[in-house]
Amino acid sequence: MKNIPNIIVSRLPVYLRALNHMQSQSQQTTSSQELGEFVGVSAAQIRKDLSQFGEFGKQGTGYNIAFLIKKLREILKVDRVWDVIVVGTGDMGHAIARYQGFTNRGFRVAMVFDNNPTLIGKEVGGFVIQDAKTMVNAIREAGIEIAMLTVPDTAAQEVANQLIEAGVKAILNYAPISLSVPPGVMLQYLDPSIGLQRMTYYLE
Amino acid sequence: MKNIPNIIVSRLPVYLRALNHMQSQSQQTTSSQELGEFVGVSAAQIRKDLSQFGEFGKQGTGYNIAFLIKKLREILKVDRVWDVIVVGTGDMGHAIARYQGFTNRGFRVAMVFDNNPTLIGKEVGGFVIQDAKTMVNAIREAGIEIAMLTVPDTAAQEVANQLIEAGVKAILNYAPISLSVPPGVMLQYLDPSIGLQRMTYYLE
Numbered sequence: 001m002k003n004i005p006n007i008i009v010s011r012l013p014v015y016l017r018a019l020n021h022m023q024s025q026s027q028q029t030t031s032s033q034e035l036g037e038f039v040g041v042s043a044a045q046i047r048k049d050l051s052q053f054g055e056f057g058k059q060g061t062g063y064n065i066a067f068l069i070k071k072l073r074e075i076l077k078v079d080r081v082w083d084v085i086v087v088g089t090g091d092m093g094h095a096i097a098r099y100q101g102f103t104n105r106g107f108r109v110a111m112v113f114d115n116n117p118t119l120i121g122k123e124v125g126g127f128v129i130q131d132a133k134t135m136v137n138a139i140r141e142a143g144i145e146i147a148m149l150t151v152p153d154t155a156a157q158e159v160a161n162q163l164i165e166a167g168v169k170a171i172l173n174y175a176p177i178s179l180s181v182p183p184g185v186m187l188q189y190l191d192p193s194i195g196l197q198r199m200t201y202y203l204e
Numbered sequence: 205m206k207n208i209p210n211i212i213v214s215r216l217p218v219y220l221r222a223l224n225h226m227q228s229q230s231q232q233t234t235s236s237q238e239l240g241e242f243v244g245v246s247a248a249q250i251r252k253d254l255s256q257f258g259e260f261g262k263q264g265t266g267y268n269i270a271f272l273i274k275k276l277r278e279i280l281k282v283d284r285v286w287d288v289i290v291v292g293t294g295d296m297g298h299a300i301a302r303y304q305g306f307t308n309r310g311f312r313v314a315m316v317f318d319n320n321p322t323l324i325g326k327e328v329g330g331f332v333i334q335d336a337k338t339m340v341n342a343i344r345e346a347g348i349e350i351a352m353l354t355v356p357d358t359a360a361q362e363v364a365n366q367l368i369e370a371g372v373k374a375i376l377n378y379a380p381i382s383l384s385v386p387p388g389v390m391l392q393y394l395d396p397s398i399g400l401q402r403m404t405y406y407l408e
Contacts, residue, residue: 013401014393021382038382077404084400091299096396098295101357101380105397106404145407146400153305170403172396176305178225178242186406188399189218192300192376193309195392196288196350197217199374200281200310202390203349 008049014039015046016072020104023065031062078106083144085168087159088151089114089129092174096148097125107146111138132159139166150174160187212253218243219250220276224308227269235266282310287348289372291363292355293318293333296378300352301329311350315342336363343370354378 018038022030032043032050041049050056050068053075057063073079084107086096097112112124115132122129130138139147147168151159156175163171170186173179181187222242226234236247236254245253254260254272257279261267277283288311290297301316316328319336326333334342343351351372355363360379367375374390377383385391 009405010402012405013398016401017380017393017395017398018382024381038384075405076401077407078401082400082404082407091302095295095299099396101395102397105380105401107397107400146403148396169407170400172399172403176221176309177228178222180242186403188402189221190394190396190399191221191305192303192352192394193306193311194217194221195376195394196286196311196374197220197280197282197309198214198392199350199376199390200286201213201216201279203281203286203373 004052008052011039011041011045011049012072012076015049016069016076016078019065019069019072023069028065029062030065030068032057035063073106076106080106081108082106082146083108083110083142084146084148085109085111085113085135085139085144086127086148086150087113087132087135087163088149088155088174089116089119089124090150090152093148093150094124096150096174097127099125110142110144113138136162136166139163139168143167145169146172148172148174153177208256212256215243215245215249215253216276216280219253220273220280220282223269223273223276227273231269233266234269234272236261239267277310280310284310285312286310286350287312287314287346288350288352289313289315289317289339289343289348290331290352290354291317291336291339291367292353292359292378293320293323293328294354294356297352297354298328300354300378301331303329314346314348317342340366340370343367343372347371349373350376352376352378357381 032046036043036046056068056071086093086109089112097109112127113130113132113135119129120131145168147163149171153175156177157179160171160179164185173189176191176193236250240247240250260272260275290300290313301313316331317334317336317339323333324335349372351367353375357379360381361383364375364383368389377393380395380397
């Protein structure tokens with residue numbers, strides 16, 4: 001497999017979300033112009049990004065949406081369903097455990113952990129909250145590679161270390177602090193302040 | 205003001221978060237190498253990005269962290285506190301209304317709206333949930349420009365249109381669907397599936 005720049009890979013899920021939206025509106029085909037306008041990227045960039053992975057469009061007729069969705073799902077490996085664990089069942093962990101937005105996007109919450117004795121054993125979103133002490137073994141046994149981290153800031157690095165010890169390779173961090181992970185482990189942040197700060201620059 | 209590419213602006217909040225972390229560890233100075241490793245960007249890119257806005261580091265001694273934080277907060281206009289509204293008080297809106305992570309990052313939730321009669325008038329995170337019917341006027345009167353959107357997917361575009369009508373210029377969308385906004389209105393997404401899909405590409 002050729003080495004695709006990360007910046008290109010990072011745009012593909014955004015294209016996929018836009019294509020899913022078009023499909024939900026019963027649209028059959030799109031162009032690099034239309035898709036580009038929709039996601040705020042130039043048409044040339046769309047064509048260049050997609051051409052890294054093959055020939056998905058036809059000159060003059062554009063892209064077949066269903067076909068391009070299928071291909072992007074394969075490329076991003078979300079043509080399957082990945083088990084994901086949630087660590088931390090405060091407000092945000094609670095919301096994620098009950099979140100319906102992963103359907104058809106490649107993910108399913110499989111287990112939920114917390115270290116708070118008053119929460120362990122309770123239910124959230126249909127999951128029994130498990131004791132964080134059992135987390136490393138449970139992840140290892142299940143072979144789960146993806147975790148969402150919604151613990152307090154002060155605990156985030158320590159819990160991330162445990163997840164990595166357990167074999168987790170991909171962490172989505174909701175704690176609004178920077179984490180260190182070793183090579184081979186991926187880290188993405190879901191930090192509302194970052195999203196907002198990317199816009200205030202442009203406000204008067 | 206010169207026209208800085210959006211991709212550069214979008215990296216500044218990430219640098220700021222990393223610098224805040226270093227400062228919280230009592231670190232005084234950093235280098236483009238160290239900061240770059242921390243955020244996964246090359247040292248050259250860090251230097252190039254920052255040089256767009258001025259001279260912040262000294263050859264040999266690197267960056268003074270407190271000074272660079274101050275400058276980045278000014279550049280991103282988060283050296284002040286922006287009022288933000290939350291629309292939708294389901295699980296996610298509830299979590300955001302009670303979220304403590306905006307402190308010192310430039311934002312404060314000012315009002316919370318929902319259209320569910322059983323929720324209007326109740327409290328969440330110290331806010332009385334207001335009737336969405338009064339939203340446009342309330343936003344206009346308060347002159348609020350930033351909104352976080354946590355309504356169901358099917359309502360997101362319609363509510364976004366109302367926010368824009370009310371004068372909102374920056375929307376952070378938690379609904380996992382693509383929205384259309386007119387020129388002059390900014391849109392960022394907080395979509396966990398996107399973060400996860402950016403990592404599954406690299407998983408075996």
